[in-house]
């Protein structure tokens with residue numbers, strides 16, 4: 001199974017990346033950082049079709065499992081991640097062949113917030129756009145991991161969450 005972790009944080013080597021690194025130590029997967037790409041907001045007239053989105057999504061759809069890794073910003077996914085999701089609309093309009101390749105593939109999500117209470121309080125609502133997008137795109141939603149970093153190190157509890165998540169998504 002070919003697995004891609006797609007990171008969408010406002011910083012390359014921040015907390016989300018620490019969580020991503022942990023997952024990468026446990027499973028064989030490729031990594032893409034959305035910060036390395038210029039992806040502009042969705043445009044109804046597709047005037048941004050020359051930016052980095054279409055070449056990137058053509059690569060992403062070749063994976064069997066895509067793990068979206070996002071920090072929690074204002075109770076939601078990061079803006080960079082949301083823009084990526086908005087642009088998937090291009091795959092329903094101007095690049096349908098690419099969009100169709102997502103059918104039958106799998107999606108999972110890992111989020112990283114600042115502390116346990118605030119992360120768990122919003123977990124169901126936070127997950128909804130990922131779960132529903134997977135359903136809409138004909139993908140299997142394999143689940144999520146909720147993580148937080150209140151110190152520099154990943155806590156035992158978060159480690160356990162991640163191990164359970166990794167077991168589940170790689171079955």
Ligand SMILES: Cc1cc2nc3c(=O)[nH]c(=O)nc-3n(C[C@H](O)[C@H](O)[C@H](O)COP(=O)(O)O)c2cc1C
Pocket residue numbers: 009010011013014015016017071072073074075076112113114115118119148149
């Ligand atoms: C713009 C912004 C908004 C944030 N909003 C939330 C929030 O709603 N809930 C939360 O738990 N943490 C929030 N945080 C804290 C981050 O989720 C947390 O520090 C996370 O680990 C940062 O990951 P990063 O280093 O990949 O950006 C916010 C941080 C920023 C910069």
